[in-house]
Amino acid sequence: MRVALFVTCVNDTIFPGTGRATVRLLERLGCTVDFPMEQTCCGQMHFNTGYRDDARALARRLISAFDGYDAIVVPSGSCAAMVREWYPSLGVTPPAGVHELSEFLVDVLGVTDVGAYFPHTVTYHPTCHSLRALKVGSRPLDLLSQVRGLTLVPLGGAEECCGFGGTFALKNPAVSAAMCADKVRGVLDTGAEVLCAADNSCLMHIGGSLIRQRAGVRVLHLAQILASTEED
């Protein structure tokens, strides 16, 4: 199956490991992955901050970059939600076949066991846009629970926002940090070595706080765990 990867600007620029892991995983599952080089950003930061004309320009770029693809895979819940749920309010018709990674694996490829091996204790944070905008439900957990060697521990208060919120983190730093402190406490209470999520922007925020506190817990995108095998 031929799929186009919309890696997202955050992954492209700061977390290319997530993009490489997504490619590796999809190729292992028999997909042919394309990366249209004209892609950049979905426009979410501009849209969420109120700059709709800028967001519309970026949305149109995305539409033309991905023209002609039946399946577009996005390793980010919030960028997938931006395209699918919010483009219409910009007057832009979203392309058909936009899937967040876990949706694509479970619904389109029909797999939950992706043949991964990851011998660590992991807790999962369901990011708000995956959970409430896309409604990915238990798909990420179904995928993680099939990973060999992985011990999945539930996160207390999992459905509560971590406090990132894009420019919210800069505009309301005190509340953002307070929310993050509670999320970090929840993560530490699980005793997990790894915090996993399907959005690197939220992980950059929680992870940035975990590092600052020398908490000894690392963060990994879902794609990176699912791409891992015994050869790693």
Add this chain to the structure above:
Amino acid sequence: MATFIGMPAFPEASARAVGDAQLRHNLRKATHTIRARRAAVVAEQPDWAGLRAAGAAIKDRTLRHLDVYLERLESAVTAAGGHVHWAEDAAEADRIVVDLVRATGETEVVKVKSMATQEIDLNAALAAAGIRAYETDLAELIVQLGDDLPSHILVPAIHRNRAEIREIFSGRMASWGRPAPEGLTDDPRALAEAARLHLRERFLRAKVGISGANFAVAETGTLVVLESEGNGRMCVTLPETLISVVGIEKIVPTWRDLEVFLQLLPRSSTGERMNPYTSMWTGATEGQEFHLVLVDNGRTSVLADRVGRQALRCIRCSACLNVCPVYERAGGHAYGSVYPGPIGAILTPQLRGLTGPLEESLPYASTLCGACYDVCPVAINIPEVLLDLRAKVVAGDHRAERLAMGAARRVLDHPKWLALAQRSVGRLRRWTPRHLPGPLSAWSDTREVPVPPRESFRDWWARRAGEEGGR
């Protein structure tokens, strides 16, 4: 008298609240308790989604024909012996109520808990006219005695714990009437008993009662108040004159419509299947006088807004406050209005207009996590309205941010420029600062700055394609 006028913008006010450990503890405990109760009673409803859709549809239909239903309400109330007054703004509503009380010759009124009278700051207007307004809702009493401001729609004193309430009662009750009993403890039963004794005197003395209403049924002119304590019922039955101040969006066309909201509201607000007291009255009974003051105060301009008008569906249940992670940390006062939390963040800037730093900051007082939309019993898409308001905010004068956003867009709109920017930060990665300058310091104050990679994804992809092509 405490007032919301002149409150700082949300980021400053909330930063202060975040530092208050006692407040954080009180709010966390209270919101999580109500949140869990609501979730349980909503889950036991076989068709909550259907009820919610019906609630939204009824409100939308009513708002579309608001002029018709308002006139229907007016004639029904008048036919039942009541008097209807129309107020375009807060000042006019205050003037009407003050004149009505003056006409009775009384200098004291008892009040049912009401958002509309808080919104128009009625107590201050009455005080200026030499009329003392006695709040009778337990939480409003705590707020009034403490010369405080409400911080929650349903539980105005949610920011206070019982030790603080004991202190307020012991110190302040005497200057408002019957003093608190000697040796009052912070046992909830003792506190409630002290309030009961204090309030009983107010009820028996009062000749004028002032209320709001949760609903106004147009077909019969019936007003409806839902409450837990029974104090509201005392106020609407005992006094000779009753004045009800009601926002024009509180109308429902018929009793059939009301049925839907009587199921939605208690479950969403207190987490109860049914609230203990529902008082309904139609016009005036013999020997009593009834006045209905219908208040616009910005509502018709909200109604004119295609996206924002859904905020007028609100039935003031406060479910959105109780699930909001921002409200839980910031507290209600930071929202600078009697409407705190997510609903306040979309209602206040619309009712007042984007008139100052506070109003402009409110649409940004959210991470857009969507928890509020999920629990709203009338399906107000709060994130959608927040986003729409943000677009209106940036249309104003925000030059520095506009420049930064424009620059970011230009880079992101050119894949080659983006690649160039990625390579530049990649080359400088060893010098990634731990502390960022200017507004970006808000990030690095509490979080590590991510170190950019040596190679962006697109460069990796191009290199890989080149290597494969060369093989």
